[in-house]
Amino acid sequence: MSRPENPNTIILKNQFYKRGLTEGQVYDHYMKWRGPILNEVRGRELMFAIMTDVNKPIIRRRGRDNKFLRLNNSNYEEMITGRSITIYSTMHSYEEFAIIDIDSDNLNQAKQAALDVSNVMKSFDLVRETTIRFTGKTSFHIICTLMRKSQIDRIRRIFETFLQNSDLAAKYTIAYKRTKGIPNLDLSPNKFRGAYTTLHSLSLLGLRCTEIPPHKLRSFQPYQMTI
Secondary structure, three states: OOOOOOOOOEEEOOOOOOOOEEHHHHHHHHHHOHHHHHHHHOOOOEEEEEEEEOOEEEEEOEOOOOOEEOOOOOOHHHHOOOOEEEEEEEOOOEEEEEEEEEEOOOHHHHHHHHHHHHHHHOOOOOEEEEEEEEOOOOOEEEEEEEEEEEEHHHHHHHHHHHHHOOHHHHOOEOOOOOOOOOOEEEOOOOOOOOEEEOOOOEOOOOOEOEEOOHHHOOOOOHHHHOO
16 A cells, blocks of 8 residues: 555645645545546556655656556555646547647636537537536636547547637637637647546646536636645
8 A cells, every 4th residue: 555654744835735735635535536536547548747846746657567557446555645646547549538628827718718618519419418627727628528439530630620610719719829818729638648637636736626517617716626
């Protein structure tokens, strides 16, 4: 087991954790959410963000045998430590969902963009349903469950064409880089081994990645996702 030997050691400080987030708090979070996280990462290659010191993360992509990281019931408690701040999942070459990353540093603009995108996706005949996911940082992912599994590069191209031809194109950018002051609808996670924050994982800010019902989005504030 990887239970912290020094659970009171602080690994993160910011506006959400002014007194600091400790190894013990992080470890306890991941033990509490073990089941839901394992459901999310089953069969996926992962990346971990590990805090080597206060506010100093490094990315770990491979294990000791140089294989891609994976989590399962057998190795979960061995792999997770009090310094494992973030678990990133990665895309398969064929997927049943797509991600539209609302890239914005303005929370209110990001909320509006998330609602706008979710509403427009209702008219997209390839999409079965959408959910709004707070990434644990400053914005949201729109998770679009597809009618059928498809090759990930094809998914990205189809979504880009749809968005460019929708009313969203007049209000937001659809590019790989954000224009200052305008939320960008980023499709770059939709590629083989494209990484995204795992649902229920903590972000680099120590906030939990979680789904937000549309009717609660207006009143949502990031501090609600502290642990």
